[in-house]
Amino acid sequence: MNDISENIHQAKLWKVLIQRRSVLFGLIILFVIGVFAIFAPWISSVDPNSIAVRSRLLPPGTEYWLGTDELGRDIFTRLIYAGRVSLTVGVGVAIISSSIGIVMGLTSGFFKRLDAPISRITDAMMAFPDILLAISLVAVLGGSVSNVVIALSIVYAPRVARIVRASTLVIRELPYVEAARALGVGTPTILFSHILRNIMSPIIVQATFIFAYSMLSEAGLSFLGVGVDPSTPTWGTMISNGRQYIDVASWMIICPGVAITMCVLSLQIAGDGLRDALDPKIAKDL
Amino acid sequence: MKKYIFKRILGMIWVMFIVLTLVFIIVRLAPGDPATLMLGPDATPQEAIELREDMGFNRPIIIQYADFISKVAQGDLGKSIFFNQPVLSILAERAEPSILLTLFSLGIAISIALPFGIASAYYRGTLLDQSSLTSAMLIASIPSFWTGLILQQYLGTELGWFPVSGYGGPGASFGERAYHLLLPSLVLGVVNSALILRFTRASMLDVLTEDYVRTARSKGLSEMNVVLRQAFKNTLIPLATVIGLTFALLISGAVVTERVFNLPGIGSLVVGSVLRRDYPMIQGTLIVVSGVYVLVNFLIDMIYLWIDPRVKY
Numbered sequence: 001m002n003d004i005s006e007n008i009h010q011a012k013l014w015k016v017l018i019q020r021r022s023v024l025f026g027l028i029i030l031f032v033i034g035v036f037a038i039f040a041p042w043i044s045s046v047d048p049n050s051i052a053v054r055s056r057l058l059p060p061g062t063e064y065w066l067g068t069d070e071l072g073r074d075i076f077t078r079l080i081y082a083g084r085v086s087l088t089v090g091v092g093v094a095i096i097s098s099s100i101g102i103v104m105g106l107t108s109g110f111f112k113r114l115d116a117p118i119s120r121i122t123d124a125m126m127a128f129p130d131i132l133l134a135i136s137l138v139a140v141l142g143g144s145v146s147n148v149v150i151a152l153s154i155v156y157a158p159r160v161a162r163i164v165r166a167s168t169l170v171i172r173e174l175p176y177v178e179a180a181r182a183l184g185v186g187t188p189t190i191l192f193s194h195i196l197r198n199i200m201s202p203i204i205v206q207a208t209f210i211f212a213y214s215m216l217s218e219a220g221l222s223f224l225g226v227g228v229d230p231s232t233p234t235w236g237t238m239i240s241n242g243r244q245y246i247d248v249a250s251w252m253i254i255c256p257g258v259a260i261t262m263c264v265l266s267l268q269i270a271g272d273g274l275r276d277a278l279d280p281k282i283a284k285d286l
Numbered sequence: 287m288k289k290y291i292f293k294r295i296l297g298m299i300w301v302m303f304i305v306l307t308l309v310f311i312i313v314r315l316a317p318g319d320p321a322t323l324m325l326g327p328d329a330t331p332q333e334a335i336e337l338r339e340d341m342g343f344n345r346p347i348i349i350q351y352a353d354f355i356s357k358v359a360q361g362d363l364g365k366s367i368f369f370n371q372p373v374l375s376i377l378a379e380r381a382e383p384s385i386l387l388t389l390f391s392l393g394i395a396i397s398i399a400l401p402f403g404i405a406s407a408y409y410r411g412t413l414l415d416q417s418s419l420t421s422a423m424l425i426a427s428i429p430s431f432w433t434g435l436i437l438q439q440y441l442g443t444e445l446g447w448f449p450v451s452g453y454g455g456p457g458a459s460f461g462e463r464a465y466h467l468l469l470p471s472l473v474l475g476v477v478n479s480a481l482i483l484r485f486t487r488a489s490m491l492d493v494l495t496e497d498y499v500r501t502a503r504s505k506g507l508s509e510m511n512v513v514l515r516q517a518f519k520n521t522l523i524p525l526a527t528v529i530g531l532t533f534a535l536l537i538s539g540a541v542v543t544e545r546v547f548n549l550p551g552i553g554s555l556v557v558g559s560v561l562r563r564d565y566p567m568i569q570g571t572l573i574v575v576s577g578v579y580v581l582v583n584f585l586i587d588m589i590y591l592w593i594d595p596r597v598k599y
Contacts, residue, residue, distance in 0.1 A: 024435070060423060091440060112514075120297075120300055120301060121304055123300075123301045123304075123309060124305045124576075125306035125308065126302045127301060127305055127310075127576040127579050127580050128305070128575075128576050128579075129534055129535075129537040129538040129541070129544065129575060129576075130534075130535075130538045131538040131539075131541050132538065132541060132556060132571070132572060132575055133572070134536070135541070135556065135557065135560050136312055136313075136556075136560070136568050136572055137312060137315075138560075139316075139560040139563070139568060140312060140313065140315045140316040141315065141316075142317075169504065194509065203430075212427070214430055216427075219429050219431075220431060220542050223431050223542065223545075224430075224541075224542060224545055224557050225557075225561065226557065226560050226561065234449055237431075239429075239431070239432055239435070243435055246435060246436075246439045246444065247439065253432065253436070254436075257429065257432040257436075260427075260429055260432070261427050261428045261429070263423075263431075264426075264427035264428075265423065265424060265427035268423055268426065268427055269423065272423075
């Protein structure tokens with residue numbers, strides 16, 4: 001019975017999401033970018049780092065769809081390979097920061113004694129400006145994709161923790177939690193089966209936005225030269241490289257910029273649509 | 287009320303204490319010997335020993351921590367390895383462009399977001415509303431450094447309307463320095479107006495359906511009066527919160543924007559320090575910037591007390 005109602009709920013959710021044309025547009029763009037990133041080696045047979053000095057700074061055309069850079073590397077190939085890094089960072093940060101945030105938020109919202117210390121730690125972590133904390137963490141951990149994911153997860157986890165804590169504080173007092181406790185259900189089961197399951201909506205919405213923000217932050221870090229190793233193509237490093245050639249080869253920075261924007265925009269649209277679909281009260285206001 | 291302010295100050299001290307602890311941990315997360323890391327591969331073992339001695343890295347970690355906290359409490363943030371000067375004085379030298387950039391951008395963001403946010407809520411569902419919301423979402427999705435580079439090229443280099451980079455050189459007048467900040471502030475302001483616009487719209491939508499707005503209309507007050515005097519005044523509290531949030535975003539945005547426009551501010555300083563592995567400088571910047579953020583949030587809480595007489599603690 002429970003499964004049937006869950007299936008109906010999921011079907012309704014998809015219907016609401018698909019009915020909104022903007023959300024559909026966002027999801028299609030994301031899907032296309034995802035397909036290009038996943039199947040990059042099959043879509044382009046060229047090595048993203050292969051240098052062809054004779055073909056340097058060529059404008060977009062039939063041979064090189066999006067032109068070439070200062071070393072004659074194919075921008076289209078680099079763009080789709082860079083998408084892999086950006087999407088990996090986005091997905092990685094969304095999953096890890098949500099997991100840390102869920103544990104922090106549930107503990108802080110459910111166990112009154114732990115609330116004050118965990119909340120203070122959350123407040124302190126949120127006092128650091130995102131990019132400054134990320135830069136400092138990458139500086140000490142070293143520049144690699146995994147370290148950028150760790151750094152950005154630490155930066156964004158408190159945001160999830162705050163949302164989870166606030167929702168846990170409300171749900172903790174509801175009669176069904178009290179009933180579960182009276183029936184002798186163990187604390188871990190109450191936390192994960194009764195509370196977490198009912199606060200998944202705001203967490204999913206927040207995770208979508210974190211996905212988007214972390215892609216922007218990763219691009220920023222790479223642009224500053226303190227992110228992923230410069231030999232790995234990322235949208236941020238591509239913009240950074242193209243900076244010197246903006247007056248002669250503007251495509252070098254336009255293409256990766258458009259890619260980041262499209263990706264982040266689609267995620268924001270999807271996140272907004274998801275929030276509206278999951279919370280009809282907000283949907284009415286928007 | 288006094289009790290609330292006292293409690294709030296106490297909370298602020300706690301948060302800062304945790305900030306300091308986190309900064310202490312972050313800097314020591316680096317794998318390997320911090321002295322060797324700071325000096326780079328060309329340093330001799332003797333230099334590493336001296337720096338270790340100088341920075342106290344050879345003492346027990348708990349003693350290092352106690353020493354660090356007590357020094358920061360006395361206003362001593364250490365000495366930069368690269369500049370060989372106290373961290374605090376370097377930060378003070380570099381503060382002006384960063385502070386002005388943040389303030390100018392905040393001003394620009396508010397002046398774009400408020401009129402569009404109010405109009406968007408008032409004309410809800412119309413083309414104006416839809417296009418404001420879509421633009422806000424689009425703007426929030428564009429990396430600020432990318433917009434900065436493109437505007438720098440077209441408005442600066444090609445059209446010559448704005449200086450392309452720098453802060454006017456040594457001895458430049460305030461007007462000249464401010465002129466150099468115009469384009470970076472415009473970029474940062476526009477990018478960060480999206481959040482304020484969406485909040486203004488949402489708060490206005492809530493307020494416009496309130497009974498007192500209907501009463502004001504039924505009394506025959508002009509629409510301008512109803513919207514701006516009766517309704518907008520009541521959205522100031524959520525707006526103060528979002529402006530506080532935007533302030534944090536602006537600090538982050540300023541780090542990257544300063545780099546794009548080659549501004550000698552705290553953002554450029556911190557990026558340079560990271561590349562040079564100047565840990566005392568990174569540590570000091572993190573402490574000062576988070577301290578400013580905590581203080582701004584405290585001031586916003588105090589503003590609540592001032593703008594809304596219903597708020598009593």
